[in-house]
Amino acid sequence: MTRWTLTPDRIPTAWFNVAPHLLKPLDPPLHPATRQPVGPEDLAPLFPMELIGQEMSAEPWIDVPGEVLDILRLWRPTPLIRATRLEKALGTPARIYFKDESVSPAGSHKPNTAVAQAFYNKREGISRLTTETGAGQWGTALAFACSQFDLDLQVYMVRASYEQKPYRRVAMETWGGSVVASPVDEPGHPGSLGSAISDAVRDCVGRADTHYALGSVLNHVLLHQTVIGLEAREQLELAGERLPDVVIAPCGGGSNLGGIAFPFVPDTGVRLVAAEPLSCPTLTQGRFDYDFGDTAGFTPLLPMYTLGHDFVPPSIHAGGLRYHGDSPLVSALVRDGRIEAVAYPQSTVFEASVQFAKTEGKIPAPEAGHAVRAAIDEALAAKETGEEKVILFNFCGHGLLDLSAYDDYLNGRLPDEQG
Amino acid sequence: MTRWTLTPDRIPTAWFNVAPHLLKPLDPPLHPATRQPVGPEDLAPLFPMELIGQEMSAEPWIDVPGEVLDILRLWRPTPLIRATRLEKALGTPARIYFKDESVSPAGSHKPNTAVAQAFYNKREGISRLTTETGAGQWGTALAFACSQFDLDLQVYMVRASYEQKPYRRVAMETWGGSVVASPVDEPGHPGSLGSAISDAVRDCVGRADTHYALGSVLNHVLLHQTVIGLEAREQLELAGERLPDVVIAPCGGGSNLGGIAFPFVPDTGVRLVAAEPLSCPTLTQGRFDYDFGDTAGFTPLLPMYTLGHDFVPPSIHAGGLRYHGDSPLVSALVRDGRIEAVAYPQSTVFEASVQFAKTEGKIPAPEAGHAVRAAIDEALAAKETGEEKVILFNFCGHGLLDLSAYDDYLNGRLPDEQG
Structure with missing residues (x-):
């Protein structure tokens, strides 16, 4: 045999948290203005509390919600x-x-977290997400996940990819997402993940119905x-x-x-x-x-x-x-x-x-x-x-x-x- | 549960032949020139004998070769x-x-037959296949199958698709296939599956090292x-x-x-x-x-x-x-x-x-x-x-x-x- 499958009931029901296995705890993220450690309240405009809790958790295992497992x-x-x-x-x-x-x-692999993030945002009463995408894999994954939880989605796509890879844009739109090229303020710029994150965060901050979702980097x-x-x-x-x-x-x-x-x-x-x-x-x-x-x-x-x-x-x-x-x-x-x-x-x-x-x-x-x-x-x-x-x-x-x-x-x- | 998988050892090991279940046997294919029923020898320039046998078989079940199952x-x-x-x-x-x-x-679904066809051709000593493809699904499937059996492949792709869907062409080329737009003799014509079949059959006939492969229609x-x-x-x-x-x-x-x-x-x-x-x-x-x-x-x-x-x-x-x-x-x-x-x-x-x-x-x-x-x-x-x-x-x-x-x-x- 050269392929091993597991039946759907064998899906892991808890996530593995690597934090307790580090040599020493991570240094905390710092506030961009004050350069002081950020607390949950600093992140609340961007993320649901459940994800902020996971971001800072030292628990070795964290249960996967049933609604996430179902998807x-x-x-x-x-x-x-x-x-x-x-x-x-x-x-x-x-x-x-x-x-x-x-x-x-x-x-x-991106839907593994997209589904979880969409779920926690939906449960907290959020109706709209913003995000960035580079080649488009994260954006397509989140568009799929948002379609499953009936969330609106605004994607800022790195302009170089937006122009070179129209198919991924169409996939996002097929799942119901809206897509614009980033940086939005500099039409001639090819963009980067960093600048697309800036666009997506700016769109989110100050809108009570909207959160931001990131496809990598963060602990959760x-x-x-x-x-x-x-x-x-x-x-x-x-x-x-x-x-x-x-x-x-x-x-x-x-x-x-x-x-x-x-x-x-x-x-x-x-x-x-x-x-x-x-x-x-x-x-x-x-x-x-x-x-x-x-x-x-x-x-x-x-x-x-x-x-x-x-x-x-x-x-x-x-x-x-x-x-x-x-x-x-x-x-x-x-x-x-x-x-x-x-x-x-x-x-x-x-x-x-x-x-x-x-x-x-x-x-x-x-x-x-x-x-x-x-x-x-x-x-x-x-x-x-x-x-x-x-x-x-x-x-x-x-x-x-x-x-x-x-x-x-x-x-x-x-x-x-x-x- | 909403998804049922089977382990690889549960793959069907015999194909189901519907021919014995027809109300009456199929009328035979007729030779394009003589309009007389074609025999195995008429088809031998195009297909390996094993596939010709399957084309005409009245056996209710036909074993799938182990080499095909492995792929x-x-x-x-x-x-x-x-x-x-x-x-x-x-x-x-x-x-x-x-x-x-x-x-x-x-x-x-196209690789299901592409793999079998590539296998039987390889076993008969053929080193090159020709085929047609419309949207490109069959051509990509056969290119994949030929790469598994180290066969050369020439694909005639309906010109409308060749021009509108370059990605499927690239997929065929990535697996090692050669692709040209069809009809080859009429550069302005959008083409059709029918004309691409003509091109592929013409390329095959008269070359002892080459057979033709069809992605649908035929019994096998x-x-x-x-x-x-x-x-x-x-x-x-x-x-x-x-x-x-x-x-x-x-x-x-x-x-x-x-x-x-x-x-x-x-x-x-x-x-x-x-x-x-x-x-x-x-x-x-x-x-x-x-x-x-x-x-x-x-x-x-x-x-x-x-x-x-x-x-x-x-x-x-x-x-x-x-x-x-x-x-x-x-x-x-x-x-x-x-x-x-x-x-x-x-x-x-x-x-x-x-x-x-x-x-x-x-x-x-x-x-x-x-x-x-x-x-x-x-x-x-x-x-x-x-x-x-x-x-x-x-x-x-x-x-x-x-x-x-x-x-x-x-x-x-x-x-x-x-x-």
Whole structure:
């Protein structure tokens, strides 16, 4: 057997909170004006109290509400697949497993938190959400989630993606969301995640019916993604494996990596690897410091690896990884040596992605391709040493809405970045 | 529970052959030149002998080779999902189930036969296949299958789709296929499935290393799709249902409908419904007669419902349903009253598709939208009568590569057809 499914009643019913497993507690977010630690009341204009509570929680497990489970069960648990065809092509003794998050309605892992966030906002009486989106994966996920809870949604989409990737905009509109290009005040600017966050926060503040939703970075977002790693753990056991030797995920804001890797943090023998783009090398070349989450400085300051909140990454195809900062939880674990990071130029990512498509059948999203690249490199290293390594990676989404990137790669139009 | 999965070892290991269940045997295909019944040797330049045998077989069950099962298990069995959110939105007492074929690597049901066809060709020593594709679903499926068996592939893509839907072309190229616009000899012509078949057959004939592959219409193609209905039958039992009252599928060439409906043909109480586009109303307005499968008259004459092999359907978005003819098996069952047919204008199809996306989360391919439309109409009829009807339909593919069609619909740019 090469694919392990779980019936919908086997979905994890509690999220795994990594906070109690850190070497020391996170430093608190600071208020953008006063630079004093923010309290729940500072965040209340943006988020429902339940999410603020999760953001600051030290509880090891947090129950998933039944209403959220009901929707996640539309596609969860997702399959765990052993990439036997890829292994054979590589001639490696390693066993490569991937968690297939591409089977969600939005085609990525993002709905795992979008559904939870929409639920808590709805329960608090909110009728409208604002958000930003880069390549559009987060925006499509939240549009789907809002359609399930009958919430209005205003999406600020990074202009470069808005113009290059109209299909993701149409998907958001099909689910009922409204989409505008960001930055709204600078029509000629290609935009960035940081500036789109500024637009979305500005739209939210001061409207009592409206909250803001973020698709990565924050603790509660990563918490909601831990269903991925929890399921994978159970499925690896079904596959006859004890624990993986290495767990790999793409890393932009960190929710992808946090989702699959955090449940393995207590297992000190398991290596955890963040794969990021060389053109936006937050973890491998950034500094650990307090910085704003957005470009304009509206958000609290977070303790994280950052390239500087005014850093505008080049327009690579993995739009979901074009973020100047990184999750404070992931950053702390990198700083403390529990998570490793590696950076790749995008041409090597697409080379790996095409090999994956031809062997395993699924076309990776450019973000997912970073994990594929790292998994292949780990498997090739195992070939050198003859080690029967067990590799687990997060196949966080399919690339069916990113095929123009493959067109560029296949026709030699993909510029290679400098490190 | 609203989703029923089966573990990969529960995949059907034999295909269901509907031929023994017809009122009378099919009339044979006729040679295009002599108009005499064709024998296996006439088809040998196009197809491997194993598929020719299946084409003519009267055996009730045909074993699925292990090498084919190994690849189908990458995504099969597919889930059966109860559309409880859609039911609630409709206020219907009906129970609506759909088989989710969108989880395949190519995002549709087409790989079910593509994998089998690639396998039998490879085993007969063939190294190259040619085929046609309309919207691109069949071409992407065969490109995926050929990559699994290391076969070269030349795809003739209907020019209208080649120009409007570059993403599906890129998907085929990512899996290693070559794609050209058809008709190759008439650069200004939008093309049709019929003319693309002519191009693909012409490329194949006379090359010993090359065979031709068809994605629908023929008996062996529909045979390979019966895994859908066989799995659905088992999953409905898990869901506590005895048999469905009605089984619905989109119908272009017939493989979609044959796949889910044929295993229910012996159950005479189960209604079987073909949903086709009003702009290409083969079953509802065509005549039952011998006709060519292609425009140029290269293929054998088949006994089927047809609008005439020179009929060029308007450029609707459900490119996979733009075919002048229909499967002889489906045609015979319609003629004999076992299968009903209904036709819809595309605006009503997109209206239903958007309702489905907002309730069940998944965005239907325009082809799949025809079945969604029919299922909703059946459920609304049940609401009138108060009947607790069990509806099963084939969700044959997602619409993530067809979002320009949704853009047109949402912005009022979709012209409504005349019946």
